[in-house]
Amino acid sequence: MKRYWRNREARGNLILTLLMVLLSAVFVLPLFWTAVFATHTLQEVFQFPPPLWFGDQIAVNYSRIEAVFPPFRPILNSLIVVLPKTIGLVLVSALAGYGLARYVGRPGHKFLLAMTFATLFFPPSLALIPFFLQMSWLGWLNTFWPLIVPAMASGFGVIWMYTYIGSAIPHELYEAAEMDNSGPLATFVFVVLPIIRPGLAALGVWTVISTWNDFQLPLVVLGDGTKFTVPLALTMLSRTHFSDTPAVMLATLIGLVPVFILFALLSRQFIAGLTSGAVK
Amino acid sequence: MRHRTNLMKGSGPLWLTMAPFLIIFVAFSLFPVLFSAWLGVHAWDGFSTPRFVGFDNYATALADPVFRKAVWNTIHVWFWSTLITCGLALVLAVLINEYAVFGRTYFRMVFLLPLLVAPAIAAIILRVLFSANGGLVNLMIGEITGTPTFFSWFDSEIWIKPLVVLLVIWRWTGWHMIIFLAGLQAIPRDIYEAARLEGVSRWSVFSRITLPLLAPALAFSIITATLGGLQMFDEPFVLTQGIGGTNHSATTLGMYLYATAFTQFDFGLGAAVSWYIFAAVVAMTLLYRRLSAGLGAAR
Structure with a gap:
């Protein structure tokens, strides 16, 4: 009886854990995008879908803020x-x-x-x-x-x-x-x-x-x-x-x-x- | 003389060790607070001769529609941000403590990351994501609806407060979660085992065991959120670029205080507002103490 309960519980727990992983991604996303946007050109940042990985413009962008x-x-x-x-x-x-x-x-x-x-x-x-x-x-x-x-x-x-x-x-x-x-x-x-x-x-x-x-x-x-x-x-x-x-x-x-x-x-x-x- | 040596032996070392703290505290915290009480009953711009006005400053604030709006905005932002932040943090803490299959250390770290970001910097990031021209949120809405969107989130009287609340939730959920996790870990495991063997439902375990035993952590959490919420300044200030949104829709008491003192140079009015904030903090703390004591007695 106890064992059966545990098994069902294990499945539910896995789903809950995965949902939390998803939520944690939402929390990190703004920081991730800050880093990604910092490495792209202005045009790339304004397109859709937005860039999802790092670009190669970091030096160019840096020269503008310096x-x-x-x-x-x-x-x-x-x-x-x-x-x-x-x-x-x-x-x-x-x-x-x-x-x-x-x-x-x-x-x-x-x-x-x-x-x-x-x-x-x-x-x-x-x-x-x-x-x-x-x-x-x-x-x-x-x-x-x-x-x-x-x-x-x-x-x-x-x-x-x-x-x-x-x-x-x-x-x-x-x-x-x-x-x-x-x-x-x-x-x-x-x-x-x-x-x-x-x-x-x-x-x-x-x-x-x-x-x-x-x-x-x-x-x-x-x-x-x-x-x-x-x-x-x-x-x-x-x-x-x-x-x-x-x-x-x-x-x-x-x-x-x-x-x-x-x-x-x-x-x-x-x-x-x-x-x-x-x-x- | 003998009395004196006894006294030195009695509390001398105590005062000696407290001295650096006390000196700095009296000079830079106690003095300003007392001075603030004096300022509150004077009309002063910092240059001319101060004029005693009794409680006029306090009355002026109450009569000012912007002040009343700031009170309402502060309550609104404090209420929703505290409720959602603490609620979400509680759910996450219970899930991590009792149900997570993996990644406990990962969750602790990752939800805490936004707290490292200064409120002002978090507001900058949010401004970029919600920017009217080419902001990610508008781009996404445009893509979904099929028509390019240039909605101005930060000029909207309706949306500015939820955005401030969102910022608070993003930064603070991890902090409250850590507090709750510490509280949860202090609860002995065998209570849960016993409840489980008795066949008590999960909800009953949570509401009858976890929640009451978590009451001290909850109290600490909510009081801290309230102390911060009633004085909120950085988030709305940077999100609205210092103006408080269209028609003061995001002016909090903290921003009102800042504006009276540092743009209008009405130091007396600003001091009066700060005493209203202090009164609110004290009232909320006492109320919460009483409520949690009542809950403890009922249990």
Whole structure:
């Protein structure tokens, strides 16, 4: 009886799996077409049926965007923002998360933990306008500073590190460190940091990708086109060259490559970073 | 003095480790938020002397038909995108977890790919595919109907919101799916085995076992989608090239806020709008907490 049920189930499961393969193809198609269109001429892109495989026009298309949109400038700008912000955010979050995980029950602990949780519900749009005014007073408009320094304090990062360190490091370890007369900061640097490397990587990848994709804040603080990060520069290009589909698609592709390489290398950490938020 | 040393031993290290976070947070998040409360009750363009106006900004926003339209648009886009994204992600997660014959790792990766694409860049790709002149969608419709089509999707008041929703679904389904998969994997397998031996139908297994045990993941998922949805900016901004569509048909609250502050330089009105958004976020979170607590109690 059980066996019969299983067999019918197997057939149904195969059909469901194939349907999912089909749906996954629909999800990938826009990206695939971006890559395909980037390698064809304008005429080829506008015909029906559309090209379904890569062409040989990539160099020609590149020569057209190179003059108006040197793609490596925005990529460099994005890196200037992403790298220091990510290193800072990960270290600041790890240190604060370590404090919250280690000093449970100390005066002020409850308040600090509750406050950090509360920051998660402060929508960034609430601070957008006053932040812009603050940056103009500091003389930071049209520089990369507003995108780097303020973003290092992330309630999400602290909570994520607090949860991670709480589960990865037993309290006995802190007691042992105390016996050795190791201070709070020395313990953090020499004991905690080496153990939580996977957690640092996960938060780091997530931060790199979300920062790479940021649009609104760079739009508000960066006025000068030469300072534009990748999404801003591409948005500009797509407006000025809207009729040159292959060029727009090629530039888009170039802007996507760094993130996709990172994902290919660190997808496991990235997924670990996503699910950590759900575990409270 | 003795009291002081005790205090240092008590919470000194805690504050020390929290210090970098707290300093940056107070300077660049707490201060702007408090400043925003002040801005909300003043009329100010950033140059002239600020003038105290009480709650005029809040009233001005409510009286503005564009603001009301933005509220409606935001609710519309948030509702449909959250419903479809979370629903589709839930179905996919259950299918992958319990029914997929092969390709579990493949599915996890592939549905996540669109999330790597910046909303602004995804909007560019969508603009190309739905372009009026020679866009793939129009070409396809032209081929099927036999008459060349030059329909202008992004100028259409009817189609612009579904396109924004489509963009959100494309980018976010994989993320929600991963969250649900993590939740599903935390459910012990023997519960399913027991139900199967008892001859419980698949639907009952899903609705009586899977769904209630998945409630925390669902809550997290929907709250996150709501926080993002109520502040949506990038997608409609790039899809409509910053203008919000014909007759503001895709102006969201986030775009309205941006326009008041950075094209009209009415910082007070913008701040008031941001507090409305904050109120909506808080209200939705509390409502959802209450609903899910109620569901938990009923179970």
